[in-house]
Amino acid sequence: MRTKTILGLTTALTLAVSAFAAGADTIKIAFIDPLSGPFAGTGTNGLHQYQFAAEELVNKKGGVLDGDMFEIVAFDNKISPKESLIQLQVAIDQGIRYIAQGNSSGVANALTEAINKHNRRNPDGRVLFLNYSAVDPALTNDKCNFWHFRFDANADIKMDALTDSIVSNDAIEKVYIIGQDYSFGKAVAAAAVKYLGEKAPEIEIVGNELHPIGKVKDFTPYSRKIVASEADAVITGNWGADMVGLGKSVLENGFTGPIYTYYAAADGITAAFGDAGVGSLRLVAEGQLNPPANDTASEYIQAFKTKYPDGNLSQARITNVIEMLAKAINEAGTADDVVPVAYALAGMEHESLWGGQLMMRESDHQLIQNVHIMEHTDDVVYDYDNSGFGVKVVKTVEMAAADSPTSCQMRRP
Amino acid sequence: MDLILVNLIDGLVTGLLLFMLSAGLTLIFSMMGVLNFAHASFYMLGAYFAFQISLYIGFWMGLLIAPLVVGVLGAGVERYGLRRVHQYGHVPELIFTFGLALLIEEVVQFIWGKNQMPYATPEILQFTAFSIAGNSIPAYKIFMIFISIAIFIGLLYVLTRTRVGMIIQAALTYPKTVEALGHNVPLIFMGVFGVGTALAGVAGVIAGPVLGTFPGMAFVLGSIVFVTIVIGGLGSLWGALVASLLIGWITTFSKAYNLRMEDLLTWAGFTKPEPIWDSAWRDLWSITSPQIADILPYILMVLILIFRPYGLFGKRDA
Numbered sequence: 001m002r003t004k005t006i007l008g009l010t011t012a013l014t015l016a017v018s019a020f021a022a023g024a025d026t027i028k029i030a031f032i033d034p035l036s037g038p039f040a041g042t043g044t045n046g047l048h049q050y051q052f053a054a055e056e057l058v059n060k061k062g063g064v065l066d067g068d069m070f071e072i073v074a075f076d077n078k079i080s081p082k083e084s085l086i087q088l089q090v091a092i093d094q095g096i097r098y099i100a101q102g103n104s105s106g107v108a109n110a111l112t113e114a115i116n117k118h119n120r121r122n123p124d125g126r127v128l129f130l131n132y133s134a135v136d137p138a139l140t141n142d143k144c145n146f147w148h149f150r151f152d153a154n155a156d157i158k159m160d161a162l163t164d165s166i167v168s169n170d171a172i173e174k175v176y177i178i179g180q181d182y183s184f185g186k187a188v189a190a191a192a193v194k195y196l197g198e199k200a201p202e203i204e205i206v207g208n209e210l211h212p213i214g215k216v217k218d219f220t221p222y223s224r225k226i227v228a229s230e231a232d233a234v235i236t237g238n239w240g241a242d243m244v245g246l247g248k249s250v251l252e253n254g255f256t257g258p259i260y261t262y263y264a265a266a267d268g269i270t271a272a273f274g275d276a277g278v279g280s281l282r283l284v285a286e287g288q289l290n291p292p293a294n295d296t297a298s299e300y301i302q303a304f305k306t307k308y309p310d311g312n313l314s315q316a317r318i319t320n321v322i323e324m325l326a327k328a329i330n331e332a333g334t335a336d337d338v339v340p341v342a343y344a345l346a347g348m349e350h351e352s353l354w355g356g357q358l359m360m361r362e363s364d365h366q367l368i369q370n371v372h373i374m375e376h377t378d379d380v381v382y383d384y385d386n387s388g389f390g391v392k393v394v395k396t397v398e399m400a401a402a403d404s405p406t407s408c409q410m411r412r413p
Numbered sequence: 414m415d416l417i418l419v420n421l422i423d424g425l426v427t428g429l430l431l432f433m434l435s436a437g438l439t440l441i442f443s444m445m446g447v448l449n450f451a452h453a454s455f456y457m458l459g460a461y462f463a464f465q466i467s468l469y470i471g472f473w474m475g476l477l478i479a480p481l482v483v484g485v486l487g488a489g490v491e492r493y494g495l496r497r498v499h500q501y502g503h504v505p506e507l508i509f510t511f512g513l514a515l516l517i518e519e520v521v522q523f524i525w526g527k528n529q530m531p532y533a534t535p536e537i538l539q540f541t542a543f544s545i546a547g548n549s550i551p552a553y554k555i556f557m558i559f560i561s562i563a564i565f566i567g568l569l570y571v572l573t574r575t576r577v578g579m580i581i582q583a584a585l586t587y588p589k590t591v592e593a594l595g596h597n598v599p600l601i602f603m604g605v606f607g608v609g610t611a612l613a614g615v616a617g618v619i620a621g622p623v624l625g626t627f628p629g630m631a632f633v634l635g636s637i638v639f640v641t642i643v644i645g646g647l648g649s650l651w652g653a654l655v656a657s658l659l660i661g662w663i664t665t666f667s668k669a670y671n672l673r674m675e676d677l678l679t680w681a682g683f684t685k686p687e688p689i690w691d692s693a694w695r696d697l698w699s700i701t702s703p704q705i706a707d708i709l710p711y712i713l714m715v716l717i718l719i720f721r722p723y724g725l726f727g728k729r730d731a
Contacts, residue, residue: 041527181704215707217624217633220423221668222703227548228416241627244529252623254541254549268528272625310526387531 026071027064027335029054029098029130029325030091032084032111035076039240041267042103046133046318047074048311050100052304053322057353064329070322072100079103081110088114092127097338100321102133102152105184109136109143116145123413128338128345132321135262136187140364144408147338149345149365151317151324153286155184155237155262157401159191161371162260162284165395166233167200172257174206176231178222180213180242188237188262206231214242219249226250232257239263244272251276258282264376266314271385273376281376283391286354286369287316290380290392293355300353301382312384319353320367324360339413357399364408371400415546420669421662426554428661429561433616434634435641435653436568437609443585443648444605445495447503450510453635454517455610459483459617460626461521464532472535480614487610491603514631522628530626557619564615565654572650581605585648640714646727655725660710667709672702 031050034043054070063069073096075087084107091099101111108131119126129148131139135155139148153161166172177192179185189208196203206229211222223246226234236259238246243264250259260282264273273281292298304313324345332340347362356370373395380390438452462482463475490513498509534553541549572578584591584601592598617630624630641660645652675685675698686692717724 044527209703211703212707214629215633217637218423218427220427221420221665221706224416224419224423224548224669241529241625241629245625248623248625252549252551254544254547268530268627271531272529274531274533385528385531 025068025335027068027098027329028071028073028094028096029100030075030087030094030096031072032075032077032087032091032099032101032107033103034079035074037078039079039103042240043076043079045267045311046102046315047072048308049304049313049315049318050322052307053319056300056303057319057322058326064326065333065335068329068335070326077101077107079107081107084111085114092118092125097127097335098130098325099127100130100132102131102315105134105136105139106182108134108139112139112143112145112148115147119147126338128342130321130325132317133315136183137191140366141407144364144406144410146342146365146410146412149342149360149367151321151367153369153371153400154366155187156191157366157404158262158284158371159188159195160404161373161397161400162235162282163192163195163199164397165282165284165373166196166203166235166260169233169258172203172232174204174229174231175233175235176207176209176226176229177205177235178207178209178211178226178246179237180239181210182213185210185213185237188235192235211242214240216242216245219246220253222246223250223253223255227254231255234259236260237262240267240269244269247273247281248276251280256280260284265374265391266312266384268385270376270383270389270391271387274387274389275378277376277389278378282394283374283376284371285374285391286371287352288354288356288370288372288393288396289313289316289382290374290390292381297354298381305382310386313382314384316354317367320350320358320369323353324348324350324358356396359399359402361402361406364406364410366406368399368402371397373397416548416669419545419548419550420665422550422554422558423669424662424665425658426557426661427665428658429558429565430616430620430657431634431637431641431660432654432657433561433564434613434638435645435657436565436650437612438638439642439645439648439650439653440605441609442642444602445499445506447495447506447510448639449609450507450635451490451513451517452510452610452613453631453638454514455483455487455613456617456620456634457521457628457631458486458517459614460532460621460630461525461530461617462614463618463621464530464626467532476615476618479618480611483614483617484607484611488603488607490610491606495606496599496602514635518628518631525628527628530621532621532626534622553623557623560615560619564612568612569650637710640710642724643714644710644717644724646724649724649726649728652724652726659713663709663713664706667702667706670702674698674700 031047033046034040050072054072058064058070075091077084077087088111101108112129115127115129131148131150133152135152137154137156140150140154177189179188236246247259247264259280262284264281265283301313328341328344329335331344334340345360346365348360350358352358359368361368372393374391375394377392378389380392383390434456438449441449459479463479466475466478494509495506498505538553538556540552542552542555543550580596581601584598588598641656642653645656685698686694
């Protein structure tokens with residue numbers, strides 16, 4: 001009797017599984033980012049945005065191909081490049097073909113190299129790298145490869161837009177650059193010096209400084225120097241606690257000019273600044289939440305806030321990743337062989353959920369999109385951190401840096 | 414010249430804050446002979462409790478209640494944790510406090526999440542007290558200075574002028590004798606531990622709004638507190654004060670002025686190797702003082718340990 005039951009169960013299970021396999025597959029996307037440690041907040045929020053985008057934008061609309069569903073599989077890399085490579089191997093061993101990662105260019109550099117090597121050695125099991133946040137310019141220049149696609153505007157493109165905004169403001173004659181002492185902070189400083197020098201040599205750079213990353217307890221001495229230098233504006237690439245610490249301290253100690261930033265929003269930062277940041281904090285980023293670009297965007301934001309009341313739609317580009325990947329898979333007609341998918345992605349044009357056109361540049365796989373200058377304010381429809389404050393677009397650079405040069409020499413299969 | 418005065422004030426604020434943390438730690442050390450690794454965690458708890466309380470009944474009640482809660486918690490840890498571990502010797506005690514520090518950090522992340530909390534200075538103190546040559550000194554900083562000085566004077570008075578203080582001091586050095594005289598020594602230990610952690614709590618309450626209330630705040634300050642009490646001399650209140658101020662001023666001044674190693678080496682008679690980017694000494698020549706400001710206290714600690722192992726004001730031989 002018992003044997004029979006087990007036999008029956010097994011048969012049923014086998015049938016069920018094969019039926020499932022015949023009908024619809026799941027297409028797995030590995031999400032390799034920090035889910036523990038000091039940057040877990042950012043990572044977890046990103047994961048939620050991926051899961052929500054996959055569910056809303058693909059699965060609820062019937063999936064891709066003939067009903068294949070997207071599934072986001074999370075891997076914790078503790079923001080360490082070494083750990084990321086281990087997790088990449090685990091993901092590849094599980095048969096996952098799509099790798100999404102964003103936090104830290106250090107990790108992205110390690111991953112893109114490893115994926116390039118893996119794809120060369122294993123033509124049957126190639127994978128694609130969907131980089132949604134790592135903005136080191138090198139990734140789409142010297143270190144570019146056919147398998148890497150970047151969906152965020154890189155540090156140079158952002159700095160280009162940011163310096164445009166500075167140059168158009170006649171009140172700014174002196175600029176102070178300060179950042180964290182590592183590759184990204186240095187890249188920001190170098191780009192700022194380069195673009196300001198080209199566009200407005202009359203603007204004086206009165207300070208260019210790096211501070212230890214994540215170790216400064218009190219930013220007061222730095223703020224004193226900034227105030228004493230009589231700078232009219234501050235440029236910083238700081239993020240996380242370093243952004244809050246620096247920004248609050250500078251404002252508290254008497255600085256009144258604009259502070260141009262890359263990452264001074266969401267993840268508790270908006271709430272921490274609150275009223276103090278109004279009129280000073282500027283942000284350069286893609287993806288427009290305020291004012292909402294259209295009704296679809298509004299509905300999407302509301303639905304996300306219903307599901308994750310404490311979450312933030314801080315990385316609008318994640319929807320672009322999911323939508324464009326789905327489109328590419330449909331165009332290629334397969335999800336297993338990533339080569340046609342990559343060819344479909346390269347050169348793809350797409351209408352963003354957040355308004356504006358997107359174009360994946362063929363020459364270096366850098367997404368060309370609208371880049372906005374935003375302002376920290378309480379005059380918003382959708383806030384961050386449930387604080388009543390958020391960021392509002394004040395200036396837009398259409399298809400920023402579409403014709404910028406690249407040193408990328410891509411070898412295509 | 415004006416900037417020197419401003420930096421003196423900034424350094425004083427940093428130093429006094431450090432003092433509130435190290436005062437409790439150094440007391441606890443001289444009592445139990447064990448470094449309390451969880452001390453900075455109590456500082457973090459102070460900030461988080463005060464933030465939570467301030468949401469409901471305002472900053473000032475937070476300043477009053479949060480340190481009490483932290484002190485009671487600290488006393489509880491001594492009574493039900495450390496006292497039991499004590500019989501197995503110092504190493505288990507050390508490991509116990511280390512584990513406690515990790516536990517508290519996880520619990521804080523579990524309850525409040527990983528993001529920074531919007532804990533702000535009270536409205537009544539959000540103005541510029543005065544400014545020196547365009548550098549404004551926020552009123553809150555003046556408030557921090559007064560609170561810390563008041564606590565130092567209070568502590569000094571209790572320890573040296575009152576009967577309770579005398580019993581505590583006696584219990585620190587001769588616990589057996591004090592016990593034989595009919596005093597409840599375990600109770601004294603518990604009290605000192607509670608007061609020490611409450612002091613860390615006060616530091617957290619007043620530092621939270623300016624230095625940020627986030628799960629990493631204990632870690633950022635943890636190691637520097639140990640450095641302070643080692644420099645000042647383990648168990649010495651005056652030592653803790655002097656070392657805290659010293660560290661506060663050293664780090665503030667080295668960050669505020671871009672002293673370059675290049676100038677120092679040239680002054681000392683060395684010639685700069687050319688071209689500098691090919692030289693093996695490149696990193697040494699390009700150092701500036703803000704870059705190394707945060708490790709200067711550690712260098713000072715090493716020097717102190719070499720030349721005066723018991724610290725500036727310590728009595729005990731190492």
